[in-house]
Amino acid sequence: MTPAQLIIACLAVPAAGAIGIALAGRWPNLREGVTLATAGLLLACVLALLPTVQAGGVPQLFVLEMLPGIALGFRVEPLGMLFALVASGLWIVNSVYSIGYMRGNDEAHQTRFYVCFALALAATMGIAFSANLLTLFLFYEMLTLVTWPLVTHHGDAEAKQGGRLYLGFLLGTSIALLLPAIIATWALAGTLEFTPGGILRGTASGSVIGGLLALYMFGIGKAALMPFHRWLPAAMVAPTPVSALLHAVAVVKAGVFTVVKVVVYVFGVETLAGIRAADWLPAVAGFTIVAASIVALRSDNLKRRLAYSTVSQLSYVVLAAALLTPLSVAGAVFHIAAHAVGKITLFFCAGAIYTAAGKTEVSQLDGIGRRMPWTMGAFTVGALSLIGIPPLAGFLSKWMMFQGAAQAGNTMALAVLGLSTLLNAAYFLPIVYAAFWRAPPGGEAPHGEAPWPMVAALLVTAGATAVLPFASAVPLALARAVAG
Amino acid sequence: MIQEHLPALQVVVPLAAAPLIVLLRHAGIAWALAVAASLCAFGASLALALEVARAGPISYAMGNWPPPWGIEYRVDALSAFVLVLVSAVGALVAPYARRSVAAELPREQHYLYYAVHCLCLAGLLGMTITGDAFNLFVFMEIASLSMYVLIALGRDRRALLAAYQYLILGTIGATFYVIGVGLLYLATGTLNIADLAARLPEAQATRAVLAALAFITVGVSLKLALFPLHLWLPNAYAYAPSAATAFLAATATKVSVYVLLRFYFTVFGAPLVVDALPVPQILIGLSAIAIVSASLVALWQTDFKRLLAYSSVAQIGYITLGIGMATRDGLTAAVVHLFNHGITKGALFLLVGGVALRAGGVDFGRLRGLGRRMPLTSLGVTLAGLSLIGVPGTAGFVSKWYLVLGALEAGQAWLAALVVLTSLIAVAYVWRFVEAAYLSEPEPGAPSGEAPLSMLVPSWVLVGACLWFGLDTSYTVEGARRAAALMLGNAP
Numbered sequence: 001m002t003p004a005q006l007i008i009a010c011l012a013v014p015a016a017g018a019i020g021i022a023l024a025g026r027w028p029n030l031r032e033g034v035t036l037a038t039a040g041l042l043l044a045c046v047l048a049l050l051p052t053v054q055a056g057g058v059p060q061l062f063v064l065e066m067l068p069g070i071a072l073g074f075r076v077e078p079l080g081m082l083f084a085l086v087a088s089g090l091w092i093v094n095s096v097y098s099i100g101y102m103r104g105n106d107e108a109h110q111t112r113f114y115v116c117f118a119l120a121l122a123a124t125m126g127i128a129f130s131a132n133l134l135t136l137f138l139f140y141e142m143l144t145l146v147t148w149p150l151v152t153h154h155g156d157a158e159a160k161q162g163g164r165l166y167l168g169f170l171l172g173t174s175i176a177l178l179l180p181a182i183i184a185t186w187a188l189a190g191t192l193e194f195t196p197g198g199i200l201r202g203t204a205s206g207s208v209i210g211g212l213l214a215l216y217m218f219g220i221g222k223a224a225l226m227p228f229h230r231w232l233p234a235a236m237v238a239p240t241p242v243s244a245l246l247h248a249v250a251v252v253k254a255g256v257f258t259v260v261k262v263v264v265y266v267f268g269v270e271t272l273a274g275i276r277a278a279d280w281l282p283a284v285a286g287f288t289i290v291a292a293s294i295v296a297l298r299s300d301n302l303k304r305r306l307a308y309s310t311v312s313q314l315s316y317v318v319l320a321a322a323l324l325t326p327l328s329v330a331g332a333v334f335h336i337a338a339h340a341v342g343k344i345t346l347f348f349c350a351g352a353i354y355t356a357a358g359k360t361e362v363s364q365l366d367g368i369g370r371r372m373p374w375t376m377g378a379f380t381v382g383a384l385s386l387i388g389i390p391p392l393a394g395f396l397s398k399w400m401m402f403q404g405a406a407q408a409g410n411t412m413a414l415a416v417l418g419l420s421t422l423l424n425a426a427y428f429l430p431i432v433y434a435a436f437w438r439a440p441p442g443g444e445a446p447h448g449e450a451p452w453p454m455v456a457a458l459l460v461t462a463g464a465t466a467v468l469p470f471a472s473a474v475p476l477a478l479a480r481a482v483a484g
Numbered sequence: 485m486i487q488e489h490l491p492a493l494q495v496v497v498p499l500a501a502a503p504l505i506v507l508l509r510h511a512g513i514a515w516a517l518a519v520a521a522s523l524c525a526f527g528a529s530l531a532l533a534l535e536v537a538r539a540g541p542i543s544y545a546m547g548n549w550p551p552p553w554g555i556e557y558r559v560d561a562l563s564a565f566v567l568v569l570v571s572a573v574g575a576l577v578a579p580y581a582r583r584s585v586a587a588e589l590p591r592e593q594h595y596l597y598y599a600v601h602c603l604c605l606a607g608l609l610g611m612t613i614t615g616d617a618f619n620l621f622v623f624m625e626i627a628s629l630s631m632y633v634l635i636a637l638g639r640d641r642r643a644l645l646a647a648y649q650y651l652i653l654g655t656i657g658a659t660f661y662v663i664g665v666g667l668l669y670l671a672t673g674t675l676n677i678a679d680l681a682a683r684l685p686e687a688q689a690t691r692a693v694l695a696a697l698a699f700i701t702v703g704v705s706l707k708l709a710l711f712p713l714h715l716w717l718p719n720a721y722a723y724a725p726s727a728a729t730a731f732l733a734a735t736a737t738k739v740s741v742y743v744l745l746r747f748y749f750t751v752f753g754a755p756l757v758v759d760a761l762p763v764p765q766i767l768i769g770l771s772a773i774a775i776v777s778a779s780l781v782a783l784w785q786t787d788f789k790r791l792l793a794y795s796s797v798a799q800i801g802y803i804t805l806g807i808g809m810a811t812r813d814g815l816t817a818a819v820v821h822l823f824n825h826g827i828t829k830g831a832l833f834l835l836v837g838g839v840a841l842r843a844g845g846v847d848f849g850r851l852r853g854l855g856r857r858m859p860l861t862s863l864g865v866t867l868a869g870l871s872l873i874g875v876p877g878t879a880g881f882v883s884k885w886y887l888v889l890g891a892l893e894a895g896q897a898w899l900a901a902l903v904v905l906t907s908l909i910a911v912a913y914v915w916r917f918v919e920a921a922y923l924s925e926p927e928p929g930a931p932s933g934e935a936p937l938s939m940l941v942p943s944w945v946l947v948g949a950c951l952w953f954g955l956d957t958s959y960t961v962e963g964a965r966r967a968a969a970l971m972l973g974n975a976p
Contacts, residue, residue: 064956067885068965072955138876145875155923163923164915171911175874176904183888183900 003052003059007074009045010084010125014038018118025111032099035114039092042121046081046088053081054477066134070192075131077194078481079264079333083257084128085475086340087250091121093457094245097348100453101241104355112149113239117246119146124250127257133182133192133266136258137174140222143254144170150242151235162237169231170221178219181212185266194261198268209267210277216262217281222255223318224311226288233307240351243303248310248343253336256317260332263321264482273324285319286416288312293423300361302350305427306343312420313339313386320401323413326480328404333479334472335397338385341464342394345382348458349375352450362431367440369432372449376435378462383428385465388421393468487531491544491557494528494567494613495623497521498574499606502599511586511594518598519578525609526575529567536564543615551615552676558615562967565819566612566742569826573734574605576942577834581727583936584837588639588725597637601731604630608739617665617751618675620743624661624707628654631736634728635720646719653706653716660703667696668751680751689760697757700747708740710804711774714797721793726837729789733796734830738822741803745818748807749971758810767808772902774801779909783916788839788846791913792832795872798906799825802887805899809890815968817886820960824871824879824953831868831946835861838935838943851917853926858934862921864947869914871950874907878954882961 001009017038024031052059053076062073076084098117102110123146126139144167152163186192188203200209221228235247263272272278289312296308316339320332352375353359357368369376385392388399398417405413449455468475486493501521505514536542541560545551559567578601585597607627614620632654636647669675671692672683687693702713709717717737721729748757757763775798782794803825806818836846838861843850855862871878884903891899926932934940953960 065958066955067882067957068961134876141875142877145870149922152923160919160923163919167911167915171873172908175907175911176901179884180888180892180900180904183885184892187889187892 001048003049003057003076004061006045006049007059007061007076007129010042010049010088010129011122013042013045014118014122014125017042018115018122021114021118022111028110031111031114032095035095035098035118036092038118039088039095039121042125043088043092046084046125049076050081050085050474052076053078054474060131062131066138069190070132070134070186072135072138073131074126074129074135075194076129078478079257079260080128080130082333082337082475082478083253084125086253086337087121087124087128090245090249090340090344090461093460094241094344096453097244097351097457098241100451100457101239101351101355104451104454105239107153107239109153113153116146116149117242120150120246120250124254127254130194132194133185136261137178137182140178140254140258141171141174143251144174144222147242147246147251150246151238153239153242154237159237162234165234166231169228173219173221173228176219177215181215181219184212184215194265196265198264198266198271200267201271206275206277209271209275210280213267213272213278213281216266217259217284217318220255220258220262222251223259224252224255224288224314225284225318226291226311229288229292229311232311233304236303236307240303240347240354243307244344244347244351247307248347249340252310252314253340256314256332256336259318260321260329260336260482263324264329269324269329278322278324281322282319282410282413285315285322286412288315289319289416289420290423293420293427297423297427300363302353302360302362302365302431303347305362306346306350309386309424309427310339310343313343316397316401316417316420319413319416320404323404323408323410325404325407327400327407329482330476330479331397331400331404333482334400334475335394337475338393338397338468341461341468342382342385342392345378345458345461345465346386348454348461349379349382352454352458355454356447356450362434365431366434366438369435370440371447374449374455375458376432378458379435380432381462381465383432387424387428391466391469393465396469396472489544490528490532490535491542491559491613492546494525494532494571495557495606495610497524497528498602498609502602502606505595505599505602509595511591514595514598515578515582518581518601519575521602522571522575522578522605525605526571529564529571529609532559533564533568535559536561552674552679555619556615556676556678557613558678559613561963561970562742562745562819563612565823565963565967566739567609569823570605570608570612570735570739573731573826573830574601576830576945577601577727577731580730580834580837580939580942583938584727584841585725587841589637593637597634597725597728600630600633600637601728603627604634604731608735611739612742615677616675617668617677617680618662621658621662621665624658624743627736627739628658628707631732634732635724637728638723638725640723642719643723646716646723650716650720653713657703657706657713660699660706664696664699664703667692667699671696677746677751681753684752689756693752694761697747697752697761701744701763704740704744704747708737708744708804709797709800711770711777711797711801714774714778714800717797718790718793721796721833722787722790726833726840730830730833730837733792733833734826737796737800738826741800741807741818741822745807745815745971749815754810754972764808764810767804768899771801771805771808772899774798775805775902775906779906779913783909783913786847788848788851788917789833789836791916792829792836795910795913796829798910799829799872802883802903805903806887806890809894809896809899811890811894812965812968812972813886813890813893815971816961816964817883817890819964819967820886821883823960823964824883824950827946827949827953828868828871828880831943831950832865832872834939834943834946835864835868838939841935841939842931842933844931848916848920849927850930851920852924853930854921857926857930857932860934860940860944864943865921866914866918868947868950869917871954873910873914876954877951879950879960881954882957886961
């Protein structure tokens with residue numbers, strides 16, 4: 001297949017998979033078979049694009065003209081390639097996990113669940129490969145809308161409330177801030193194509209550029225920059241596989257991916273560095289990192305703690321991109337992958353604990369490591385990676401960010417990175433300690449590990465966290481290609 | 485031969501079908517005739533639009549009396565665009581009406597409904613195609629009188645009151661319009677629109693011309709339900725038969741917008757209306773109030789049809805807001821939203837008619853659990869609702885894009901903020917439906933089952949159009965841009 005056909009396939013495979021899942025809804029085994037086959041086929045399509053991109057090629061495809069002068073078009077560059085690889089690779093693992101979780105917990109509406117999941121992946125691929133801001137915005141909104149049924153899956157009052165917050169924050173920021181920013185960019189630059197070096201250079205005064213940057217950064221609500229982060233903890237009412245793949249990987253990474261895209265390809269690193277209009281951004285991102293970590297520290301609910309940890313980790317990416325040095329931008333890109341494998345492991349573990357033991361709070365986890373050694377072992381690996389302990393994946397991205405901050409001479413960023421590492425350790429290590437070294441409370445029904453598909457999935461992602469730094473040639477090369 | 489007389493046939497076919505239906509009086513034949521006439525009108529409008537795109541404006545002398553003495557029919561980029569919208573909706577509503585009308589009206593009134601449908605279609609098409617200001621009044625009356633009947637046919641007794649309300653206000657509107665035209669005749673001695681445009685500069689700012697502008701503005705604003713002259717609309721839409729609501733919502737106010745555009749930019753011209761008088765400021769102010777207040781009122785309705793009616797008042801506000809900007813992008817937004825909102829609201833009211841048929845009403849209690857009871861209808865309402873919000877990939881997004889672009893290029897950032905913030909109110913009222921349909925348990929014993937195919941198919945054609953014209957905008961945006969260029973270029 002030609003690269004252009006592969007791009008079509010990356011969007012069409014999950015979309016067609018959604019139809020297939022809907023048609024197979026009556027036969028659960030066949031339905032899950034369709035999900036797994038779709039996920040496998042999607043990864044194959046994405047991988048088939050990789051050699052071209054690594055060789056410096058930029059496969060592209062233009063479908064039709066959405067507005068005069070603005071096409072619905074796709075272009076695969078290194079950043080999008082990395083994002084697509086992470087999302088499609090983890091979808092397979094997540095699908096195996098979902099089968100164990102959804103059946104283990106006897107969830108209702110499973111067909112709808114898998115259909116929306118496949119559609120969410122199609123939207124994610126659209127975001128990853130979009131050639132211009134309008135195409136990106138189209139799939140960005142689509143991702144919000146197709147994940148809403150997943151957030152409100154349980155249909156009770158809590159899910160409805162969570163769904164309202166989710167939609168309110170994500171559509172609210174994107175319509176009220178991001179859309180005007182995109183239209184203003186079109187009015188100023190006369191193009192919306194992602195271009196190395198940016199499209200806004202010399203089109204407006206520094207203050208206008210600064211204002212636009214604010215519209216973009218807060219308008220990309222999926223990046224969960226404070227004060228627009230509340231939707232992420234609210235989305236935790238969803239079944240855990242949704243929290244794992246969508247609200248630790250696809251949706252939130254679509255947010256920070258868009259942030260990096262906008263900084264690098266719309267504004268241009270040099271444009272922003274030249275006019276100092278981005279100076280406020282590291283401060284906001286730094287505040288989000290620290291504040292979200294403190295909230296995570298105070299949350300007893302495990303999924304809520306993980307959600308606030310995600311809010312904090314997303315702002316690492318924003319902070320690193322805002323430092324505007326090549327190393328920090330590469331670190332930002334690599335952190336998209338590193339945080340993805342680490343955090344999905346932690347969510348898998350939270351779901352496994354819920355399925356096997358019915359526990360949701362951190363304070364209930366005393367001694368659980370003795371009953372679920374594999375799960376808690378994987379949890380430990382994921383947590384250590386996110387704290388940044390070498391040689392795990394999170395260490396590598398943090399190392400690059402530290403170097404970038406030093407390069408930029410930004411002491412505030414250095415301080416934030418150091419402080420947040422301590423906070424990460426403070427909210428993750430007590431869980432590990434309690435699980436393995438505290439005695440389990442007496443009088444509980446005995447339980448073992450969660451169903452095997454879940455355990456297998458979380459071991460695979462924990463393994464990926466440990467292996468990624470040693471197999472980092474591909475992601476690092478892609479990350480460096482973005483930073484230029 | 486047929487090609488040559490297409491402009492006349494555009495109006496004559498549905499006009500002639502009406503008395504034929506009354507003579508035959510058989511419900512089935514009446515329906516078949518109405519469908520045939522509507523389809524013919526749609527075909528004629530498509531042929532005319534193609535011809536205009538190929539060879540430029542068409543002028544047709546009625547009865548071979550050359551203008552300006554005879555009545556001229558004139559099709560240009562703007563009127564061709566509106567003709568296609570009106571006749572397309574007519575051609576979709578006519579087949580839809582059969583089951584809906586059979587369920588909502590007593591049998592002896594069926595033929596009457598179809599006769600009035602044809603009359604109304606003829607009136608609206610005539611208003612759009614005529615090049616004569618007085619002839620326009622005649623068609624306006626034909627369309628209005630048939631609308632009063634359409635609304636009064638609603639089975640709810642409040643339909644009569646709504647029709648009466650509209651009758652009073654609509655008659656005032658038409659009277660104001662004809663007074664304005666009379667004053668113009670006094671000042672120029674002609675009724676032909678092109679001729680008026682040519683002679684008005686001589687009589688430019690006389691008091692008679694200004695009075696004419698004022699009378700026509702108020703008269704037409706009543707017809708298009710511009711705030712605060714919109715009071716007739718919510719009741720009329722809420723209590724009219726389902727098929728009639730869909731037809732009127734998608735076409736009637738849109739044709740009135742067309743008349744306003746025609747008089748502002750062809751007859752009076754932008755230098756007088758836009759530059760010399762504070763018309764844009766007034767339009768922008770009233771539109772802003774309309775958008776905010778009607779959106780908020782829509783949010784609190786307990787009946788989904790009424791909610792959509794108030795949403796229409798707000799959406800008309802977006803159209804007049806675009807007119808008020810009076811720039812190329814603003815007018816493009818107005819014309820493209822006229823089309824996009826027509827198909828969006830048409831789709832919504834058609835689908836709601838299907839719900840009314842099955843559930844007996846559309847208050848929010850009856851919508852509970854609709855996602856499982858009528859999955860296709862619910863999905864359609866949700867998708868068309870996304871177009872109402874202006875989510876990318878739907879027709880409504882294109883309108884929002886040009887409105888915001890027009891506001892930014894005019895340096896009026898507050899208007900851009902107004903447009904995007906009120907879109908969020910639309911999210912809230914559309915999501916009231918989505919939550920009721922998908923997150924609520926149905927009331928015990930609530931009827932289940934999809935609407936009949938003859939209703940579902942036309943509805944989904946319009947839903948499909950909402951999505952199609954969101955991705956491929958070559959027809960709508962190009963048409964609107966040509967129309968906008970025509971309006972600004974025609975200014976004397």
